[in-house]
Amino acid sequence: APSIAVMTPFLAQPGTQLMVEGFEAAAADKGWQVNVIDTSEDIAALVSRMEDVALQGVDAIVINVDPTQIEPGLQAAADAGIPVFGLDSGAHPLLATNVTSNGYTMAAETATYVVDRLNGAGNVVMFIFEPYPPVQKRGAIAQAIFDNTPDIHIMDAITPSFDNGPLEGARNAMEAVLLAHPEAGSISAVWAAWDDPALGALQAIEDAGRADEGIVIVGIDATNQARDAIARGSNFEATVAQDFSGMAARVADLVEARLGGMMSAQVNHYVPARLVTQADLVG
Amino acid sequence: MHLKIRRASKAYAGVPALIDAALDLYGGEVLGLVGENGAGKSTLIKLLAGLEAPDSLEARLNGARVTIPDSAAARRLGLRFIHQELAIVPALTVAENLFLNNPLPRLGGVFVNRAALYTLADEALRRLGIEHIDLRQRAALLSPGDAMLVKIASAFIGADEQQPLIYIMDEPSAALNQAEAELLYAVIERLRARGCALLVVTHRLHELFRIAQRVTVMRDGRVVTTQKITETSAEALIQAMTGANASQLPATEQVKTVPPAERPLLRVRGLRTDALVSASFELRAGEIVGVAGLAGAGRSQLLGALMGIDKRRAGGIELASEALQNPAPADCWARGIAYLPEERRSQGLLLGGRVSHNMTLPHLSRFRRWLAMMDRRAEDRRSQQLSHSVQLRATGIQQRLRELSGGNQQKVMFARAILAKPRLVLLDEPTRGVDVGAKRDIYRLIRELAADGAGILLVSSELDELLALCGRILIMRERRLVDEVPTADLDERALLSLMFAGAA
Amino acid sequence: MPQLPHMPAFLRRYGTLIGFLAIVLFFWTQRPQTFMTLPNWVNITRQMSILGVVAFTMTIVMVTGDFDLSVGAMASLVGIVAGSAFQSGAGVGEAVALALLVGLAGGALNGLLVAGVGISAFVATLGTLTVFRGLALYTSGGASIYGRVIPAEFSSFGRGAIQLGELRIPNLTLLAALVLALVFVILRFTIVGRRLYAIGGNREAARFGGIRIARLRMLSFVISGLGAAVAGLMLFSRLSTAHPTQGEGLMLQAIAAVFLGMTMNEEAQPNVLGTLVGVLILGVLANGLTQMQIDTYIQQILTGLIIILAVTLSSLSQRGLRAPEWLRRLLSERRTT
Amino acid sequence: MPQLPHMPAFLRRYGTLIGFLAIVLFFWTQRPQTFMTLPNWVNITRQMSILGVVAFTMTIVMVTGDFDLSVGAMASLVGIVAGSAFQSGAGVGEAVALALLVGLAGGALNGLLVAGVGISAFVATLGTLTVFRGLALYTSGGASIYGRVIPAEFSSFGRGAIQLGELRIPNLTLLAALVLALVFVILRFTIVGRRLYAIGGNREAARFGGIRIARLRMLSFVISGLGAAVAGLMLFSRLSTAHPTQGEGLMLQAIAAVFLGMTMNEEAQPNVLGTLVGVLILGVLANGLTQMQIDTYIQQILTGLIIILAVTLSSLSQRGLRAPEWLRRLLSERRTT
Numbered sequence A: 001a002p003s004i005a006v007m008t009p010f011l012a013q014p015g016t017q018l019m020v021e022g023f024e025a026a027a028a029d030k031g032w033q034v035n036v037i038d039t040s041e042d043i044a045a046l047v048s049r050m051e052d053v054a055l056q057g058v059d060a061i062v063i064n065v066d067p068t069q070i071e072p073g074l075q076a077a078a079d080a081g082i083p084v085f086g087l088d089s090g091a092h093p094l095l096a097t098n099v100t101s102n103g104y105t106m107a108a109e110t111a112t113y114v115v116d117r118l119n120g121a122g123n124v125v126m127f128i129f130e131p132y133p134p135v136q137k138r139g140a141i142a143q144a145i146f147d148n149t150p151d152i153h154i155m156d157a158i159t160p161s162f163d164n165g166p167l168e169g170a171r172n173a174m175e176a177v178l179l180a181h182p183e184a185g186s187i188s189a190v191w192a193a194w195d196d197p198a199l200g201a202l203q204a205i206e207d208a209g210r211a212d213e214g215i216v217i218v219g220i221d222a223t224n225q226a227r228d229a230i231a232r233g234s235n236f237e238a239t240v241a242q243d244f245s246g247m248a249a250r251v252a253d254l255v256e257a258r259l260g261g262m263m264s265a266q267v268n269h270y271v272p273a274r275l276v277t278q279a280d281l282v283g
Numbered sequence B: 001m002h003l004k005i006r007r008a009s010k011a012y013a014g015v016p017a018l019i020d021a022a023l024d025l026y027g028g029e030v031l032g033l034v035g036e037n038g039a040g041k042s043t044l045i046k047l048l049a050g051l052e053a054p055d056s057l058e059a060r061l062n063g064a065r066v067t068i069p070d071s072a073a074a075r076r077l078g079l080r081f082i083h084q085e086l087a088i089v090p091a092l093t094v095a096e097n098l099f100l101n102n103p104l105p106r107l108g109g110v111f112v113n114r115a116a117l118y119t120l121a122d123e124a125l126r127r128l129g130i131e132h133i134d135l136r137q138r139a140a141l142l143s144p145g146d147a148m149l150v151k152i153a154s155a156f157i158g159a160d161e162q163q164p165l166i167y168i169m170d171e172p173s174a175a176l177n178q179a180e181a182e183l184l185y186a187v188i189e190r191l192r193a194r195g196c197a198l199l200v201v202t203h204r205l206h207e208l209f210r211i212a213q214r215v216t217v218m219r220d221g222r223v224v225t226t227q228k229i230t231e232t233s234a235e236a237l238i239q240a241m242t243g244a245n246a247s248q249l250p251a252t253e254q255v256k257t258v259p260p261a262e263r264p265l266l267r268v269r270g271l272r273t274d275a276l277v278s279a280s281f282e283l284r285a286g287e288i289v290g291v292a293g294l295a296g297a298g299r300s301q302l303l304g305a306l307m308g309i310d311k312r313r314a315g316g317i318e319l320a321s322e323a324l325q326n327p328a329p330a331d332c333w334a335r336g337i338a339y340l341p342e343e344r345r346s347q348g349l350l351l352g353g354r355v356s357h358n359m360t361l362p363h364l365s366r367f368r369r370w371l372a373m374m375d376r377r378a379e380d381r382r383s384q385q386l387s388h389s390v391q392l393r394a395t396g397i398q399q400r401l402r403e404l405s406g407g408n409q410q411k412v413m414f415a416r417a418i419l420a421k422p423r424l425v426l427l428d429e430p431t432r433g434v435d436v437g438a439k440r441d442i443y444r445l446i447r448e449l450a451a452d453g454a455g456i457l458l459v460s461s462e463l464d465e466l467l468a469l470c471g472r473i474l475i476m477r478e479r480r481l482v483d484e485v486p487t488a489d490l491d492e493r494a495l496l497s498l499m500f501a502g503a504a
Numbered sequence C, D: 001m002p003q004l005p006h007m008p009a010f011l012r013r014y015g016t017l018i019g020f021l022a023i024v025l026f027f028w029t030q031r032p033q034t035f036m037t038l039p040n041w042v043n044i045t046r047q048m049s050i051l052g053v054v055a056f057t058m059t060i061v062m063v064t065g066d067f068d069l070s071v072g073a074m075a076s077l078v079g080i081v082a083g084s085a086f087q088s089g090a091g092v093g094e095a096v097a098l099a100l101l102v103g104l105a106g107g108a109l110n111g112l113l114v115a116g117v118g119i120s121a122f123v124a125t126l127g128t129l130t131v132f133r134g135l136a137l138y139t140s141g142g143a144s145i146y147g148r149v150i151p152a153e154f155s156s157f158g159r160g161a162i163q164l165g166e167l168r169i170p171n172l173t174l175l176a177a178l179v180l181a182l183v184f185v186i187l188r189f190t191i192v193g194r195r196l197y198a199i200g201g202n203r204e205a206a207r208f209g210g211i212r213i214a215r216l217r218m219l220s221f222v223i224s225g226l227g228a229a230v231a232g233l234m235l236f237s238r239l240s241t242a243h244p245t246q247g248e249g250l251m252l253q254a255i256a257a258v259f260l261g262m263t264m265n266e267e268a269q270p271n272v273l274g275t276l277v278g279v280l281i282l283g284v285l286a287n288g289l290t291q292m293q294i295d296t297y298i299q300q301i302l303t304g305l306i307i308i309l310a311v312t313l314s315s316l317s318q319r320g321l322r323a324p325e326w327l328r329r330l331l332s333e334r335r336t337t
């Protein structure tokens, strides 16, 4: 059976998990042997492991990581004649294809949701993360949209500390923001570039007893935990569902085609994402 | 050559340890330095070695003012030291340790010249007549006695260079027995004859009369007198050191001796460990038994084996007819065996700890109350009593051990051993570095313990000490117990020849 | 005598404390309305409670001269264990008991390796760190455990508080205070505490002096394993989420707190009140800097600098406050090192 | 003399090495076609070269009895510094020089704090770790630097190799070998090396002996700072990407490698050949387990267990290979600790 290596440094992220699980499911249907390699945020180790699997001679490699940062690994695979497929990674000449959701649209959807809910006026706390390009991209788009709405004021753009996981980091940061702005209504919304900090912020707001001030929280990725929070009608109002398993299935199909000898001319394949609110979840 | 020291002062946290001391060292002369424990001798030497920053110090070498900011500067001035505290690096070889305070022979500027290193190291040991120490072995394997020999030898490296040097030695003979000390005296005499200046600190007054030309006495941080050796006597020196008349000191002989019990308290049969070949003997309650031997003869290893420090490979130990099966040191203490190890700094003391904590360390469970709490008041009371018994010179039982002079640290170790009325007392060089007065106190306390029915096993390199205190002496050679003799038939010469007998 | 009087001794012992108060004062002036308020302090104590439990029990290990690098991974693992227990239908009691058992076993493993086998604590706990982390990741498949499987009474503990008159004291704060009191009493007033300090002071002398070193070192690792387990449960309860790496940050922070605390002791020994101040410094810095809306990256730089500064000041004051000296020392090498 | 002959001594010194060979043998039998091939070994050495440089220079610091926790953060920072230099138009020479200067300055700062001020190495380098990490994140805004700003000749170095007959030896491997040789000579044959060991062996004795402890400790931190800088550049060049936290993993791994190496020395001292074996063990494990398609989480568990096992075995063989003894020891407290 063909042997496929799935490689990522981000397996601890819920989105990555969903994708990897989706891919494993699709691969099981196709009778492939899948080896998942996670290097816990260590990019250099990921490159090393790519070299290892290239030498070992797998049939294909699927990556979930920014390809520009692992060029030696891509090169090793190319030298060994092994095709590499991007799963929500990014475009690169050494990649056969890349399947992804459109990060720009996802950020735009949540940001405009906030603008609409606030009727174009209010104070927004942003949780961003610059180091990871796809997430950085989201922050930039959202910021552009807020900046473009004259009465929306960005109070703070916080990069949560990861020391005890993003949930705790965001929660502590939000607690401090809440204390710094004790008046009801002084904070209108929290825009988070992914769901974890949105959840942390939600916990902080609820614990501070300020859940009834109407602070609007939005996230991206629609993890199960976020869906739960939205479904119960909390301040967490909206997130964006990427179709992770759809992306994974699409990559699996592309891999299958390639193993069958077909080359795809299209490099980026976009799988649509959709906004999720309570209305979508209840009933 | 003339090294002139004036106005040497040093206070620790406001408490003066050295006050305006003055000293003169001349080429071709040995100056003895004596004083009670804590008189300030080591402090003075640390200032000269650049190890402590003086509050004031005026030094002139041949008339020229000099400063000693660090040990390297002291060395450049031609000063060589043997410090009181053992300082070896266990991980380096013996040869490398010999060169720790000497420049290593170089090859091409930065590399170590190993060939030269071993030749020179070999010479250095030879000079002291030491042959049993392997230069290439790690210093970690040395017994404390051997380590001291290495340390002494290292001070004499380069001694035969043209220019005579100044040697400053802090109790160099404290860990040596007479035979070894003789070798040291010979080296000292040779250096003196070559024109070197020497300063020797010692608590063995008779030593002074052999090697010194003049003697300086310190008391309470001050130099009280300096005299020609020919114009003084041991009694006069003691009087100068203590400020009291020697005859006023309590005589040790006053303790009445009781005849030892009939039944043996301790019975040792065919005892063997990795470091001890064999030992069999008996010890009765109320008896003081000495252990004699050359450095490395295995005396310390014998005590270590009894205390459960080294693993027993064979043989049996019975304490009061009860077999001790592979005990840990904790078990031994619990059964009433007290132990005073040879190397106080590494094996005994918590240097950062307080006097009282050091004394009570093995006896903490005696101060238990409310299940697991420490009865600090009782602890303090007992420590106070003991400090008094051993004539401890400290600011109080709260003082940190690090701040005590070497001899006073040793008294704390002794106090620990006698805290709980032990049944069996294992003493390894108990009076090392202790001043004459305190030595008498310790002798008295040892006798009292025996009179109270404890058995005492005493390892000492001071033969007169063994002969004065013990009824019997066990002789050790090459890590086995070879002989046992009553002291009644012995004098120092006879004892020495027993220690040497059979040693090739 | 050109010795300064008691000032340096005072500064030496209380330098870090004074630094802490200076930090508090600074934030007070900067954020007068919000920083020095009761709710904020309650908030800080709750935020630091988890780190506190780890740091307090770590203090015991460090008293004996060892380290425990595995606490962070253990805290994560314990969360996953309890979470998995919930998933397979366990009640709160069972899950908590199981979690504590895991902490105890992990601590005992560390103790066995360090005190029994005689491996250096650093490498032993580095090894178990890796194992615990791997176990947490493997058990959970790398995913978080959260949601309805977690009993409400479990999560409510971490968010609950006890009303004391005006004051609402968070359960987590109370728990941390309890651990603090326990460790304080053990180290300060019990025989075991005295023995632990003796082991840290001079291991060989302690053994020769009749102290059962291996047992006590073992005990200290078991305590720190249990502490890590309690902290892991607290984290899990507070977040209602168990993530397989969520405790990782605790280890270095706990060690930093103990080291900060050691500066407050004459003999530079670990002591739990000092550790408390260390924990508070870290907590107040994070809280205050966030309130001042300082960029997180700059927060990191400042935190590092302040730690260094605190330790430097208290170290310099130990040398009699003659600051330029330590520079000269590098060149002239006169003083005690 | 009832001494066992040379077998235990042999096992003690070479236990870890034998463990390493056993691991190699195991992978060889499991993956006969791919593991024991020249390309794979070249591959392993290249993969380990970066960790190697950090671990080799860390060995020097650890010889003097200190630690340097800041190396990982320094390696990241150096990449960002060089990357920023490229962004503002610097040439390769300038960027590299600047990066090395930063490594040197960072090392000197550590040295100043530890040897000059007298702070414990652990807390000092924990502080600088935080500062360096914050600086890297702040300078880069948390984002990676990559793409066209990086001169091709810079990236090609990290990917290039030198053809030696049949063999293509990667530049990175060569560089690591060079550092290894240098550290080996320094520690083994030079006067400075002996003095470093003396400081680590007994600091007080070294001071009595007139060794300039502060200067040498300072030197060792500068060397490890430089080592971290070189490693940071190697990483940057290999990935053509500078990420503000990309070196973080190096620190614990380097320390683990040195500790593994210490098991291969009678006196349990750090020694650079031992460190090399430690680095190789970590490298071969990662490579071999990946080739055997072991789940990454189980890989972690196995790596931890194997580290513990290696150190345990070599520690037990030091006690004459009577394995049950160490268990009894816990209860009876008989042996030397």
Ligand SMILES: Nc1ncnc2c1ncn2[C@@H]1O[C@H](COP(=O)(O)OP(=O)(O)OP(=O)(O)O)[C@@H](O)[C@H]1O
Binding pocket: B012, B013, B016, B017, B035, B036, B037, B038, B039, B040, B041, B042, B043, B044, B084, B393, B394, B402, B403, B404, B405, B406, B407, B408, B433, B435
């Ligand atoms: N670091 C220190 N801190 C405080 N006091 C100290 C310190 N070092 C020494 N002292 C005190 O200085 C005094 C002199 O000590 P020193 O070591 O010079 O005595 P000594 O004459 O060498 O005695 P001994 O014969 O016992 O070796 C003692 O009272 C001692 O307690």
Ligand SMILES: Nc1ncnc2c1ncn2[C@@H]1O[C@H](COP(=O)(O)OP(=O)(O)OP(=O)(O)O)[C@@H](O)[C@H]1O
Binding pocket: B141, B142, B143, B144, B145, B146, B274, B275, B293, B294, B295, B296, B297, B298, B299, B300, B301, B302, B342, B479
């Ligand atoms: N585990 C061991 N195996 C073999 N030899 C050992 C071991 N431990 C110590 N030795 C050696 O046994 C000898 C006896 O040492 P010990 O300390 O008992 O001598 P000592 O008679 O007390 O003399 P010293 O005055 O030198 O202390 C020393 O030469 C020492 O190096």
Ligand SMILES: [Mg+2]
Binding pocket: B041, B042, B043, B084, B170, B405, B406, B407
């Ligand atoms: Mg003295």
Ligand SMILES: [Mg+2]
Binding pocket: B143, B144, B145, B299, B300, B301, B342
């Ligand atoms: Mg001896």
